[in-house]
Amino acid sequence: MAYLEFRNIQLKFDERMIFSGFDLAIERHEKVLFCAPSGRGKTSLVKMLLGFVVPDQGEISVAGVALTGETVNRIRSKICYVSQDADLPKGIVSDVFAAVFKFQVNRHLNYQKAVLSDWLETMCLPQDTLGKNIDALSGGERQRLALILGILLDRDIWILDEVTTGLDQALKTKIVELILSYDKTVLVVSHDDIYQNRGLREVIW
Amino acid sequence: MGVQEIPFYTPFYLLIFVLPMIIINFKLGIGLNKRIIYALFRMTIQLVLVGFFLQYIFIFNNLWVNSAYVLFMIGAAGLSTVKTCGLTIKNQLLPIVIGFGIPNLVMILFINQFVIGLDNIFDAQYYIPLMGMLLGNSLSGNIIGINTFYTGLKQNERQYHYRLALSANQWESTLPWYKEAIIACMNPIIASTETVGLVSLPGMMTGQILGGSMPMTAIVYQIVIMGAILISRYFGIHFSILLTRKKAFDDYDWLIL
Numbered sequence: 001m002a003y004l005e006f007r008n009i010q011l012k013f014d015e016r017m018i019f020s021g022f023d024l025a026i027e028r029h030e031k032v033l034f035c036a037p038s039g040r041g042k043t044s045l046v047k048m049l050l051g052f053v054v055p056d057q058g059e060i061s062v063a064g065v066a067l068t069g070e071t072v073n074r075i076r077s078k079i080c081y082v083s084q085d086a087d088l089p090k091g092i093v094s095d096v097f098a099a100v101f102k103f104q105v106n107r108h109l110n111y112q113k114a115v116l117s118d119w120l121e122t123m124c125l126p127q128d129t130l131g132k133n134i135d136a137l138s139g140g141e142r143q144r145l146a147l148i149l150g151i152l153l154d155r156d157i158w159i160l161d162e163v164t165t166g167l168d169q170a171l172k173t174k175i176v177e178l179i180l181s182y183d184k185t186v187l188v189v190s191h192d193d194i195y196q197n198r199g200l201r202e203v204i205w
Numbered sequence: 206m207g208v209q210e211i212p213f214y215t216p217f218y219l220l221i222f223v224l225p226m227i228i229i230n231f232k233l234g235i236g237l238n239k240r241i242i243y244a245l246f247r248m249t250i251q252l253v254l255v256g257f258f259l260q261y262i263f264i265f266n267n268l269w270v271n272s273a274y275v276l277f278m279i280g281a282a283g284l285s286t287v288k289t290c291g292l293t294i295k296n297q298l299l300p301i302v303i304g305f306g307i308p309n310l311v312m313i314l315f316i317n318q319f320v321i322g323l324d325n326i327f328d329a330q331y332y333i334p335l336m337g338m339l340l341g342n343s344l345s346g347n348i349i350g351i352n353t354f355y356t357g358l359k360q361n362e363r364q365y366h367y368r369l370a371l372s373a374n375q376w377e378s379t380l381p382w383y384k385e386a387i388i389a390c391m392n393p394i395i396a397s398t399e400t401v402g403l404v405s406l407p408g409m410m411t412g413q414i415l416g417g418s419m420p421m422t423a424i425v426y427q428i429v430i431m432g433a434i435l436i437s438r439y440f441g442i443h444f445s446i447l448l449t450r451k452k453a454f455d456d457y458d459w460l461i462l
Contacts, residue, residue: 050369052370052457054457074373077373083367087364087367089364090364100372103373104372105372105374149371
């Protein structure tokens with residue numbers, strides 16, 4: 001059994017069939033690029049793994065566990081989900097980060113503020129970002145913070161939905177290279193050419 | 206020293222002042238006349254009926270009859286919350302009724318037993334009016350709190366989902382809106398507790414003074430009831446949200462209200 005599996009998925013949105021008899025298997029530590037045209041349900045597909053979209057039919061399994069109402073929390077705790085419009089919790093950046101690492105599933109992670117400031121540098125964010133309010137940051141800054149948060153959570157599966165959209169080319173390249181250097185199962189949703197020819201398996205439907 | 210009895214016909218004397226109101230409204234085209242007349246009429250009928258009813262209950266003054274009336278009040282308040290907050294009666298009436306029934310019942314019996322020190326803690330004279338005051342306050346608090354919680358979640362669905370992804374736990378993910386709900390529920394009562402007596406004399410105190418109590422007696426009662434209202438409102442909203450949320454989410458933590 002593959003690490004991530006979609007079997008015979010059917011999903012309708014307002015009477016429009018998005019998926020019908022859809023199958024996909026992804027191996028552990030595989031890096032996959034979803035680059036189907038707009039409106040084909042790329043985001044819905046990755047949201048299905050988190051139980052945010054529930055298919056009308058079909059089965060999903062993550063790390064050998066079938067996704068159901070009972071297992072959804074366990075499965076969510078294996079996934080780090082970062083999306084373009086990441087709705088980071090409200091508040092001061094350093095507080096928000098500290099709060100996330102106080103959640104039960106994240107308590108085992110040894111989070112330190114110093115690590116965060118290193119990451120700010122890597123992501124070309126000024127150090128004073130820590131003391132700023134999330135609402136006062138630009139979309140691009142929030143995006144990168146969400147990515148840092150995702151990396152620090154150190155979960156097995158990364159779902160990155162258009163995380164580099166809107167960033168400048170140099171930063172994009174840096175981030176993409178960084179992401180792909182990790183030994184994680186990475187699912188990228190993007191139209192960006194920057195992911196091409198980097199050894200990602202392209203999935204189109 | 207008892208209160209001066211009002212004969213049944215003299216309240217109608219107040220209509221002398223309603224008449225010019227109606228004329229002014231009519232002349233200026235202020236569309237309030239219908240509502241004013243309806244409100245006064247309905248208030249009178251409602252209170253007279255309750256008065257008759259209570260008169261009998263006070264005559265019986267029996268534990269079970271009194272408690273049945275209190276349960277009726279709790280049920281009515283629960284129904285009103287469910288309706289105002291757009292919840293479903295089937296799933297949410299019972300949680301709401303238990304949710305604020307219990308803290309209020311515990312509070313009233315505690316006051317009667319330990320604070321006032323009554324021989325019969327189910328004595329209609331204390332049990333029913335004090336419970337009415339507690340419930341009335343819990344009711345408005347519950348409506349504010351429950352609305353804040355569920356509307357907050359609905360309006361910030363994406364943020365809620367992101368929190369779920371970060372924590373994988375429904376309680377942690379909903380906590381910001383839960384806190385907001387408690388604060389929204391408590392804010393008005395904290396404000397009115399702070400200013401009580403400065404702006405207006407509270408209704409219960411006025412009533413007691415009119416009924417012949419010494420102001421100091423009335424004040425002590427008022428202090429007790431203000432404290433009790435604050436406490437039962439606080440626990441009532443916690444219980445109500447905790448109990449309603451059991452059926453407010455599906456297995457995937459989606460809000461299904």
